Amino acid sequence: MGISERKERERQEMRDLIVEKATQVFIELGYEKASIRTIAERIEYSPATIYLYFKDKDWLFLEVQSVSFGLLLKEFEKTQTIEDPIQRLHALGKAYLDFGIANPAHYELMFINKEPVNCIQKDEVEWHNGMKVMELFRSTLQSCIDAGKLKITNIDIAAFAIWGMVHGMVSLYVTNHYQVMDIPDEVARMMVYQSLDATMELLKA
Amino acid sequence: MGISERKERERQEMRDLIVEKATQVFIELGYEKASIRTIAERIEYSPATIYLYFKDKDWLFLEVQSVSFGLLLKEFEKTQTIEDPIQRLHALGKAYLDFGIANPAHYELMFINKEPVNCIQKDEVEWHNGMKVMELFRSTLQSCIDAGKLKITNIDIAAFAIWGMVHGMVSLYVTNHYQVMDIPDEVARMMVYQSLDATMELLKA
DNA sequence: TTGACAAACTAAACACTGTTTAGTAATTTT
DNA sequence: AAAATTACTAAACAGTGTTTAGTTTGTCAA
Numbered sequence: 001m002g003i004s005e006r007k008e009r010e011r012q013e014m015r016d017l018i019v020e021k022a023t024q025v026f027i028e029l030g031y032e033k034a035s036i037r038t039i040a041e042r043i044e045y046s047p048a049t050i051y052l053y054f055k056d057k058d059w060l061f062l063e064v065q066s067v068s069f070g071l072l073l074k075e076f077e078k079t080q081t082i083e084d085p086i087q088r089l090h091a092l093g094k095a096y097l098d099f100g101i102a103n104p105a106h107y108e109l110m111f112i113n114k115e116p117v118n119c120i121q122k123d124e125v126e127w128h129n130g131m132k133v134m135e136l137f138r139s140t141l142q143s144c145i146d147a148g149k150l151k152i153t154n155i156d157i158a159a160f161a162i163w164g165m166v167h168g169m170v171s172l173y174v175t176n177h178y179q180v181m182d183i184p185d186e187v188a189r190m191m192v193y194q195s196l197d198a199t200m201e202l203l204k205a
Numbered sequence: 206m207g208i209s210e211r212k213e214r215e216r217q218e219m220r221d222l223i224v225e226k227a228t229q230v231f232i233e234l235g236y237e238k239a240s241i242r243t244i245a246e247r248i249e250y251s252p253a254t255i256y257l258y259f260k261d262k263d264w265l266f267l268e269v270q271s272v273s274f275g276l277l278l279k280e281f282e283k284t285q286t287i288e289d290p291i292q293r294l295h296a297l298g299k300a301y302l303d304f305g306i307a308n309p310a311h312y313e314l315m316f317i318n319k320e321p322v323n324c325i326q327k328d329e330v331e332w333h334n335g336m337k338v339m340e341l342f343r344s345t346l347q348s349c350i351d352a353g354k355l356k357i358t359n360i361d362i363a364a365f366a367i368w369g370m371v372h373g374m375v376s377l378y379v380t381n382h383y384q385v386m387d388i389p390d391e392v393a394r395m396m397v398y399q400s401l402d403a404t405m406e407l408l409k410a
Numbered sequence: 411t412t413g414a415c416a417a418a419c420t421a422a423a424c425a426c427t428g429t430t431t432a433g434t435a436a437t438t439t440t
Numbered sequence: 441a442a443a444a445t446t447a448c449t450a451a452a453c454a455g456t457g458t459t460t461a462g463t464t465t466g467t468c469a470a
Contacts (some may be wrong), residue, residue, distance in 0.1 A: 003438075007446085030319075032237055036428060046449045048430080057428065112317065114235075114380050134385045152403050156388055160374055161400035167382075168373020169365055176320050177372075180339045183361060195366035198357050202407040208467075212417085241457060251420045253459080262457065 015053050017043055023064045027105045031061060031113050061109075068106040069129035072099050076136050085143035086150075090200045092140055093166050097192055100170030107174050111167060137163065151205050158203075165199060220258050222248055228269045232310045236266060236318050266314075273311040274334035277304050281341050290348035291355075295405045297345055298371050302397055305375030312379050316372060342368065356410050363408075370404060 021042035025034045036057060040047040054060040075098065079091040100107040110130075141158055144150045152158040169192045172178040178188050226247035230239045241262060245252040259265040280303065284296040305312040315335075346363055349355045357363040374397045377383040383393050 007438095035426085037426090047428085048449055049447080051429070052447075108319075111382060112319075112380075114313075114317075115382065115384075130385060138386075151407060154399075156386070156392070156396050157399045157403055159386060160377070160383070160393075160396040161370060161404055164374035164377060164397075164400060165366060165370035165404075166373070167377060168371070169369035171376055172365070172369060172372060175316075175318075177316060178365070179320075180335060181343075181361070181364060187361070188365075191361050191365040192369075194359075194362045195369060198362055199366055199370075199404075199407075202356060202404075240455080242455090252457085253420055254418080256458070257418075 011053075018050060018053055018060065019063045019067065022060055023067050026061065026064050026109055030105070031109065065110055066129050068103075068110045069133055071103070071106060072096075072110070073129050073133050073136070075099050076133055080136070085140060085147050086200075086204060089140050089144050089162075090196075092137060093162065093196050093200065094193070096166045097170060097196060100166075100174060101189060101192070104174040107170060112171060112175060149205050151203055162199075162203075166196065169195060216258075223255060223258055223265065224268045224272065227265055228272050231266065231269050231314055235310070236314065270315055271334050273308075273315045274338055276308070276311060277301075277315070278334050278338050278341070280304050281338055285341070290345060290352050291405075291409060294345050294349050294367075295401075297342060298367065298401050298405065299398070301371045302375060302401060305379060306394060306397070309379040312375060317376060317380060354410050356408055367404075367408075371401060374400060 018039070022034070022039045025039050025042060028034070029038070036047045036050055039060075040050055043049075050060065054063070072095075075095045076092060079088055079095055082088040082091055100111075138155065138159060141150075141155055141162070145153055145155060145158070150158060152161065173188060173192060181188070183191070223244070227239070227244045230244050230247060233239070234243070241252045241255055244265075245255055248254075255265065259268070277300075280300045281297060284293055284300055287293040287296055305316075343360065343364060346355075346360055346367070350358055350360060350363070355363060357366065378393060378397060386393070388396070
């Protein structure tokens with residue numbers, strides 16, 4: 001009875017197709033302006049079909065977010081070969097800045113928009129990628145603290161300070177809010193990296 | 206001929222009424238879910254009337270943002286009595302955190318949403334408040350640098366690092382993205398303040 | 411005070427949006 | 441071949457921002 005297996009496979013392929021095309025549309029237009037009808041056109045099915053595979057727009061979007069987190073995770077994992085925890089942490093920070101600046105649309109979908117679905121429900125979907133990104137960051141931070149190489153010794157405080165800073169800078173850059181500072185684009189980009197460098201320097205024990 | 210003056214006054218009153226009610230609705234529902242029709246209901250006029258006073262939803266929203274920036278500015282100005290520039294900077298940071306945490310809806314309208322209108326056009330409207338907030342921050346920062354009390358001596362780098370950090374932390378808090386850190390609300394709030402304190406300590410020359 | 415003009419306002423429409431319902435077409439099972 | 445199940449969609453619903461065309465209101469000169 002290979003039929004049900006094939007059906008299951010086809011169903012998964014259809015899901016993947018929807019997520020793939022939805023990702024394109026979300027990236028191109030942003031969350032609000034990306035419409036179910038546009039996504040439906042891209043997959044060459046009627047809008048109603050999407051609702052046979054996803055509860056609503058938010059849950060589809062969550063799946064798309066997971067794809068974006070996968071991209072960031074890949075960049076993060078590249079840093080894990082670095083031995084020195086402080087250098088590894090610094091590299092994570094740079095990777096974060098690189099990712100946000102190179103993929104502002106992805107970054108916006110991941111971190112700027114309000115969370116579409118609250119955490120309790122998220123377990124239902126493959127939310128791994130976002131969690132893994134966080135775990136990588138925290139474990140690296142813990143290594144720094146364990147090695148006594150960080151001036152801030154509480155992991156939550158350090159996490160908030162560092163993640164807050166890099167996220168804040170990328171947010172300001174991505175949303176153009178930094179423009180009130182009246183400095184050109186390239187300079188702003190430089191400042192972002194130098195601010196990370198400076199802060200990392202201050203953080204070293 | 207006081208008639209045209211009265212008319213001008215009435216027109217301004219109508220504008221103010223719209224902005225006042227629009228602010229309420231934006232705060233209650235957020236940018237996307239706040240509808241022109243809902244705002245129209247609150248002012249007890251038809252939706253079309255709003256378009257006689259504002260080009261479109263974005264320009265009305267810009268006016269509302271200006272109100273929010275006025276609130277932040279008021280808090281910022283309270284810190285200006287402090288003599289020591291470092292302490293003043295620290296107080297500014299705290300005021301920023303206080304404001305964001307106490308008024309998450311306002312904060313979201315001001316800093317999380319993408320800019321509705323680009324900067325070049327903004328001059329047409331009273332965009333002063335946002336600028337003044339920035340000026341206050343930068344002048345305080347400059348005072349710290351001039352007094353040789355800051356480890357970072359480039360104002361743009363310091364601005365990006367500090368504003369980035371406080372904005373980032375408030376953003377993470379306001380959008381609930383910090384929840385991936387798996388710490389309760391009150392703890393997160395504490396962390397935010399302690400992260401600022403720790404960073405300020407590191408920044409001191 | 412009346413008639414003309416201008417300003418203020420709105421009902422209705424247009425082209426969209428997310429989502430649901432009811433019904434059709436295709437496929438699998440009996 | 442008939443029945444049952446699955447996959448899909450056309451059409452509708454209630455909402456959105458915005459525009460148009462027309463009405464009501466207020467002002468001013470005759």
